[in-house]
Structures are given as structure tokens and as C-alpha cells.
Amino acid sequence: MEHSLKEFFDRALKEVSLDCTVFGFHEGELKVLLLRWKGIDGWSLPGGHILLDESVDDAANRILTQRTGLDDVFLQQFYTFGNVNRYVYHPEKELLEKMETTFGKGFFDGIIFRRVVSIGYLALVEFDQVQPTPDWFTDECRWWSLADVPHLLFDHNEMIDRALKALRQRIRNQPVGINLLPEKFTMPELQRLYETILGRQFDRRNFQKLLMSYDILERLDEKRIGAANKSPYLYRFVKEKYERAAAEGVSFTM
Amino acid sequence: MEHSLKEFFDRALKEVSLDCTVFGFHEGELKVLLLRWKGIDGWSLPGGHILLDESVDDAANRILTQRTGLDDVFLQQFYTFGNVNRYVYHPEKELLEKMETTFGKGFFDGIIFRRVVSIGYLALVEFDQVQPTPDWFTDECRWWSLADVPHLLFDHNEMIDRALKALRQRIRNQPVGINLLPEKFTMPELQRLYETILGRQFDRRNFQKLLMSYDILERLDEKRIGAANKSPYLYRFVKEKYERAAAEGVSFTM
DNA sequence: TTTTCAATGCGTAAATTTTACACAAAGAAA
DNA sequence: TTTCTTTGTGTAAAATTTACGCATTGAAAA
Structure with missing residues (x-):
């Protein structure tokens, strides 16, 4: 310096x-x-x-x-x-x-x-x-x-x-999650991210449906274990598909 | 200078x-x-x-x-x-x-x-x-x-x-027309503005329905005369209502 | 070991929004 | 008077969004 x-x-x-x-x-x-x-x-x-x-x-x-x-x-x-x-x-x-x-x-x-x-x-x-x-x-x-x-x-x-x-x-036009979450994450974690950013709650089932409809996420055969409840699946972004979606723009309508 | x-x-x-x-x-x-x-x-x-x-x-x-x-x-x-x-x-x-x-x-x-x-x-x-x-x-x-x-x-x-x-x-979130059109205008003129900006055509009836649903336009008792067709009504933006809509944001969904 | 409890996975019906579409009427021009 | 172009209006179909219930899982508590 x-x-x-x-x-x-x-x-x-x-x-x-x-x-x-x-x-x-x-x-x-x-x-x-x-x-x-x-x-x-x-x-x-x-x-x-x-x-x-x-x-x-x-x-x-x-x-x-x-x-x-x-x-x-x-x-x-x-x-x-x-x-x-x-x-x-x-x-x-x-x-x-x-x-x-x-x-x-x-x-x-x-x-x-x-x-x-x-x-x-x-x-x-x-x-x-x-x-x-x-x-x-x-x-x-x-x-x-x-x-x-x-x-x-x-x-x-x-x-x-x-x-x-x-x-x-x-966040309404770009699938922003990939930038803020670790490589692997659960659907509830992704939902909490969206809820935190937008300051609103979403219906669990509708959220999953919408996010999966973008065709940018892949469900893995792993689950997150340890919590006192049913173990949720892990997901990750599929890079190529994610990039196409980011370029074309998605629409988060909730 | x-x-x-x-x-x-x-x-x-x-x-x-x-x-x-x-x-x-x-x-x-x-x-x-x-x-x-x-x-x-x-x-x-x-x-x-x-x-x-x-x-x-x-x-x-x-x-x-x-x-x-x-x-x-x-x-x-x-x-x-x-x-x-x-x-x-x-x-x-x-x-x-x-x-x-x-x-x-x-x-x-x-x-x-x-x-x-x-x-x-x-x-x-x-x-x-x-x-x-x-x-x-x-x-x-x-x-x-x-x-x-x-x-x-x-x-x-x-x-x-x-x-x-x-x-x-x-244009999708703000009722931008007021800034580009004269005080009084016809619905087809407003539609053409939107079509020009977005580079797409809209259905005349659906366009009118959507724009009127924002509750920012007032239809006047005047018509534009002179053209070789049915005279269209003139509209204008109602300033107070327009400003409320601009602040809250509209959503042009077509 | 069994029971409890909280959170997850999944699918369908209702409500709302968006899209598609046709015919009568007006007004200038022929 | 006829023709031609454009306007005004409403309804049905399609698509999207929202609402919602029950069976299952897995750790923790009993």
C-alpha cells in the first residue's frame, strides 16, 4: 500500500x-x-x-x-x-x-x-x-x-x-438462491431464504411446486439428518439449467 | 457561459x-x-x-x-x-x-x-x-x-x-403513459404506446379491461373526430389516483 | 421399547386471473 | 346510399395461483 x-x-x-x-x-x-x-x-x-x-x-x-x-x-x-x-x-x-x-x-x-x-x-x-x-x-x-x-x-x-x-x-426475476446458499440445501431452507428476503410467508407445498417448475433444481438421494423430525431431502442447483434460467429470467409469482 | x-x-x-x-x-x-x-x-x-x-x-x-x-x-x-x-x-x-x-x-x-x-x-x-x-x-x-x-x-x-x-x-410496474402522452388521448393511442415500447401486440378488449382496472383513467365525454371510422372516446389520467398507483406500483401483466 | 411431537412429502379442488374471441355501431369517404 | 375501417362491449375457456388434509418420518421423551 x-x-x-x-x-x-x-x-x-x-x-x-x-x-x-x-x-x-x-x-x-x-x-x-x-x-x-x-x-x-x-x-x-x-x-x-x-x-x-x-x-x-x-x-x-x-x-x-x-x-x-x-x-x-x-x-x-x-x-x-x-x-x-x-x-x-x-x-x-x-x-x-x-x-x-x-x-x-x-x-x-x-x-x-x-x-x-x-x-x-x-x-x-x-x-x-x-x-x-x-x-x-x-x-x-x-x-x-x-x-x-x-x-x-x-x-x-x-x-x-x-x-x-x-x-x-x-429475486422475482432471478433464481437468486444459488448465490446465498451452500451447494446442498433443503427445500425448507430455500423457502426460509425467500421468506426472509421478501418478509412474507409462503405455503410450503406451493413453494416447492413453483421452485421445481423452474427446472433448475435437482433432488439428491441424500437427506439432512439430525433434527427431531422427518429428514428432508437435499437439493442443489443444476448449473447449466440455472444459467439458462438466469439469462431468460424466471418469474417468482408468490 | x-x-x-x-x-x-x-x-x-x-x-x-x-x-x-x-x-x-x-x-x-x-x-x-x-x-x-x-x-x-x-x-x-x-x-x-x-x-x-x-x-x-x-x-x-x-x-x-x-x-x-x-x-x-x-x-x-x-x-x-x-x-x-x-x-x-x-x-x-x-x-x-x-x-x-x-x-x-x-x-x-x-x-x-x-x-x-x-x-x-x-x-x-x-x-x-x-x-x-x-x-x-x-x-x-x-x-x-x-x-x-x-x-x-x-x-x-x-x-x-x-x-x-x-x-x-x-412500464410493467409504473403507469408510464402519463409521461409520454398528451393530456387527452384515446385508448387505441395508449395501446399503441404500450405496443411500441414492449414490441408486442395486445388484444384491444383485454388491454382496455386491464388499464381501466387500475382505476387511474377517466373517460371523458369527448371523442376524437376526423378519422374515417367510429370516433373513439378520449381519456385522461386522474392525477391523484395516478400518483397513488405510481407509488404503490401497478402490474402490467400482458 | 413405545409413545409423542414436530416437520416433511405429496395431490386435488376452488378461486382467481388471463386469454381468446364475434358482432353491432359509428363516421368519413367513395 | 353504400362501403370501408375502426371502435365499443361481454362471455366462455384456459391457465395459473391459492387453499388445504393426511400419511410418514425421525429424534426426543416417556
């Missing part, structure tokens, strides 16, 4: 940033990945700036890989945030001062942030596969339940709200 | 721009508003840069008003374009040289465009109400039928493609 921001921004865009809302699904809850900044006491979404020779999509993938250790995940732009007062939640000046305390006087020399527009990306990852990795800028990297998300820096609470709305829209 | 770009960019973001795909509906066709640049022989979407004290949405409205003379129109962000090679279609260097020929040597002094990310906006306007107004940068301002759109500067052809896709999606 460079010793000064200036060196970094000689290679990157200053007025545009990119923030990822990373969703995971664990113990029947939707979680979001947040970072605690070094030096200042505040949480935010993982984000970063775009290198000059890198497309915005590439930048999103790079940042996500650096942050979660994951590659090749669902990652789509959903909205670009450009309010004048995006920084109002934590005045920039105060923030810069605190960071200079941490990183040393002169850290910001040659750099003036006039204003930053941020491109919001929505990422869906398999919770168990993620290795949250705090970096040079970050003290801590943690999953939060949506309900518990604290007051974040900048406009990042608004970003999460919009990301969730975007997710709710996209 | 400033005499140098530098003066302008002292007050505006350089690395972010904004381009509007402005759709209008005329003679049963979907049209898009394009500009021909002064100095260089090329067409593009109307766009511009964002002032430092102006939100991105405000900038879009300002640019659109300057360009079309219209205020208070449907205007929504749909995608942000950030490929490294966005300018590949018309190499920036060549473009700058031509512009210096037109605007005078030194026009670009103090300004280096490293790279520009552009936020795409979708605008829907009433064709007859628009007064296309070429500005200082622009030789000509003209409506083009979608099928006839020429090869545009930068990635603007791709922008129109994506804007149309976005429009097709949004």
Missing part, C-alpha cells in the same frame, strides 16, 4: 467511489458485512475507489475479493448515490482530522476531496465460504443482522435500504 | 458526467432526442457535468430543462456506465483537437480528462411539449426514430439500448 493517499489517487478516480452491500444468509437471517474504520469509531460498507485502468465492474470484483476472500459471486450495480450532503452524517473535516491522528500528519497532503459520488453494488455470497478480512484501513470486519445494523458513516444506511429493495426486485 | 472549461470545472465534477436518454412518442413511434456537437461531426445524447453544490438528480433536471424546455418530467437514473474504454468509439484526443479548432486554442488549458464515469438517466417527455433547444455546444437538436439512430459518440448507443430495457421493465 502506498504511503500517501496522493500516490494512490494518482492511479485512481477521486470523485467516484464504489460501495458494496454484501448480503449473506445464516441461521435463517439475512446478514450484511460491515467494517469498522481504523482511527475513527464508525462502521461502514466495504468500498473503495476505481483504478484508472479498471472498469467499474472490475473494481467492484476486486474490492469484494479483497474483503471477503470470495471470487465469482453475484455482484450487480443497483444505484448511484449522488446527494450533495452524502457526507453529512459524519462531517468530512472531522473525519480527516481523526484519520490524520491515526495515519500521521501529512497523510492527506496533496489531496482535496471536493465531493464523491458513489456507485452502489449488491453482492450475494455464501455465508460459510466468506473469510472476512480486515485490511490496512480497517479494524474489524463483521456480519450484522439487518435488524441490528448500527448508524453507519455517510449515507450507508440508505444504501442498505436501497440494496434490500433491489434484492427484493431481483 | 465561461470562456474556458477550467472555469466551469472549478465549479463542477470532472470525473463524473450524466447523460439523459430522452424518449418521446410521436406518430406511433418511439423517438429519442439527440444532439449534434459543434465542431465535430457526431451525435450524442444530451449530457453534462454535475455542479459541486447540486445533487445528481438536480443536475439531471437542470440539464433536461436546458435541453428540452420541459420541467417536472419523468426522470430516473437507470445505470451507471464505467467501462475503461467508454471513449473508444471516438478517441478523446482526436475529439479534443477538433474542439480546439472550433473553440480556440487554449480552450482545454488546465484541464485533463483522465477518465469519466457517466450516470445514465431515463427521461419520458410529451413530444408535442418539447422545444428542442440547441445550446452553445450544440449545432442541432433533433428527434430520431429508434430504428434510425446513427452511430453515436462514446458509448451512447449502448446507453440507449439499456435505457430501452429499463423502460420496458418500468
Whole structure:
């Protein structure tokens, strides 16, 4: 990493940033990945700036890989945030001062942030596969339940709200489960995922009927054992069929 | 207008721009508003840069008003374009040289465009109400039928493609007609608008049934006379009801 | 070992929504 | 007056979505 921001921004865009809302699904809850900044006491979404020779999509993938250790995940732009007062939640000046305390006087020399527009990306990852990795800028990297998300820096609470709305829209046309669940899962687990994202309950039998009608799932000869009830079958997505469905679009009508 | 770009960019973001795909509906066709640049022989979407004290949405409205003379129109962000090679279609260097020929040597002094990310906006306007107004940068301002759109500067052809896709999606959840049609219109006119946008035909009777079921249209006691056939009734959107429907979302299921 | 309890697997009937379709009437033009 | 094109209207069939019950499984409790 460079010793000064200036060196970094000689290679990157200053007025545009990119923030990822990373969703995971664990113990029947939707979680979001947040970072605690070094030096200042505040949480935010993982984000970063775009290198000059890198497309915005590439930048999103790079940042996500650096942050979660994951590659090749669902990652789509959903909205670009450009309010004048995006920084109002934590005045920039105060923030810069605190960071200079941490990183040393002169850290910001040659750099003036006039204003930053941020491109919001929505990422869906398999919770168990993620290795949250705090970096040079970050003290801590943690999953939060949506309900518990604290007051974040900048406009990042608004970003999460919009990301969730975007997710709710996209789940209706794309078979999103493959991105949030492990390789093998039961039908009730898949249903709980849908119920959690959409905030509604579905009829067990109708849900199974609809999902199977997409012809993207395969029932395995294995069952999940251990619980005090009838053991449910395990399913998995059939990759080729899934990809065709994702391209053509499904319609989740419940 | 400033005499140098530098003066302008002292007050505006350089690395972010904004381009509007402005759709209008005329003679049963979907049209898009394009500009021909002064100095260089090329067409593009109307766009511009964002002032430092102006939100991105405000900038879009300002640019659109300057360009079309219209205020208070449907205007929504749909995608942000950030490929490294966005300018590949018309190499920036060549473009700058031509512009210096037109605007005078030194026009670009103090300004280096490293790279520009552009936020795409979708605008829907009433064709007859628009007064296309070429500005200082622009030789000509003209409506083009979608099928006839020429090869545009930068990635603007791709922008129109994506804007149309976005429009097709949004027409399914928002009663978009009000933005593209004049105050009063006939049911066949409304149907033709939907058919044009979606590129499909609908049954006349089912279309009327569905649109009336939204409870946002009012049939007037007037008819459109003049054509060699039975005179169709005129309809109009009932504003309050329309706004409630737009907020809650309709579902155009055909 | 037996019983209990909670969750799963499976199929059919009812309700709702979407699609298909035909004929009479209006109005300008021939 | 006739012709021609387009509009206004309602109902039946098809498809989709919703509602719902019972037998079975497997761990835990008795």
C-alpha cells in the first residue's frame, strides 16, 4: 500500500467511489458485512475507489475479493448515490482530522476531496465460504443482522435500504438462491431464504411446486439428518439449467 | 457561459458526467432526442457535468430543462456506465483537437480528462411539449426514430439500448403513459404506446379491461373526430389516483 | 421399547386471473 | 346510399395461483 493517499489517487478516480452491500444468509437471517474504520469509531460498507485502468465492474470484483476472500459471486450495480450532503452524517473535516491522528500528519497532503459520488453494488455470497478480512484501513470486519445494523458513516444506511429493495426486485426475476446458499440445501431452507428476503410467508407445498417448475433444481438421494423430525431431502442447483434460467429470467409469482 | 472549461470545472465534477436518454412518442413511434456537437461531426445524447453544490438528480433536471424546455418530467437514473474504454468509439484526443479548432486554442488549458464515469438517466417527455433547444455546444437538436439512430459518440448507443430495457421493465410496474402522452388521448393511442415500447401486440378488449382496472383513467365525454371510422372516446389520467398507483406500483401483466 | 411431537412429502379442488374471441355501431369517404 | 375501417362491449375457456388434509418420518421423551 502506498504511503500517501496522493500516490494512490494518482492511479485512481477521486470523485467516484464504489460501495458494496454484501448480503449473506445464516441461521435463517439475512446478514450484511460491515467494517469498522481504523482511527475513527464508525462502521461502514466495504468500498473503495476505481483504478484508472479498471472498469467499474472490475473494481467492484476486486474490492469484494479483497474483503471477503470470495471470487465469482453475484455482484450487480443497483444505484448511484449522488446527494450533495452524502457526507453529512459524519462531517468530512472531522473525519480527516481523526484519520490524520491515526495515519500521521501529512497523510492527506496533496489531496482535496471536493465531493464523491458513489456507485452502489449488491453482492450475494455464501455465508460459510466468506473469510472476512480486515485490511490496512480497517479494524474489524463483521456480519450484522439487518435488524441490528448500527448508524453507519455517510449515507450507508440508505444504501442498505436501497440494496434490500433491489434484492427484493431481483429475486422475482432471478433464481437468486444459488448465490446465498451452500451447494446442498433443503427445500425448507430455500423457502426460509425467500421468506426472509421478501418478509412474507409462503405455503410450503406451493413453494416447492413453483421452485421445481423452474427446472433448475435437482433432488439428491441424500437427506439432512439430525433434527427431531422427518429428514428432508437435499437439493442443489443444476448449473447449466440455472444459467439458462438466469439469462431468460424466471418469474417468482408468490 | 465561461470562456474556458477550467472555469466551469472549478465549479463542477470532472470525473463524473450524466447523460439523459430522452424518449418521446410521436406518430406511433418511439423517438429519442439527440444532439449534434459543434465542431465535430457526431451525435450524442444530451449530457453534462454535475455542479459541486447540486445533487445528481438536480443536475439531471437542470440539464433536461436546458435541453428540452420541459420541467417536472419523468426522470430516473437507470445505470451507471464505467467501462475503461467508454471513449473508444471516438478517441478523446482526436475529439479534443477538433474542439480546439472550433473553440480556440487554449480552450482545454488546465484541464485533463483522465477518465469519466457517466450516470445514465431515463427521461419520458410529451413530444408535442418539447422545444428542442440547441445550446452553445450544440449545432442541432433533433428527434430520431429508434430504428434510425446513427452511430453515436462514446458509448451512447449502448446507453440507449439499456435505457430501452429499463423502460420496458418500468412500464410493467409504473403507469408510464402519463409521461409520454398528451393530456387527452384515446385508448387505441395508449395501446399503441404500450405496443411500441414492449414490441408486442395486445388484444384491444383485454388491454382496455386491464388499464381501466387500475382505476387511474377517466373517460371523458369527448371523442376524437376526423378519422374515417367510429370516433373513439378520449381519456385522461386522474392525477391523484395516478400518483397513488405510481407509488404503490401497478402490474402490467400482458 | 413405545409413545409423542414436530416437520416433511405429496395431490386435488376452488378461486382467481388471463386469454381468446364475434358482432353491432359509428363516421368519413367513395 | 353504400362501403370501408375502426371502435365499443361481454362471455366462455384456459391457465395459473391459492387453499388445504393426511400419511410418514425421525429424534426426543416417556
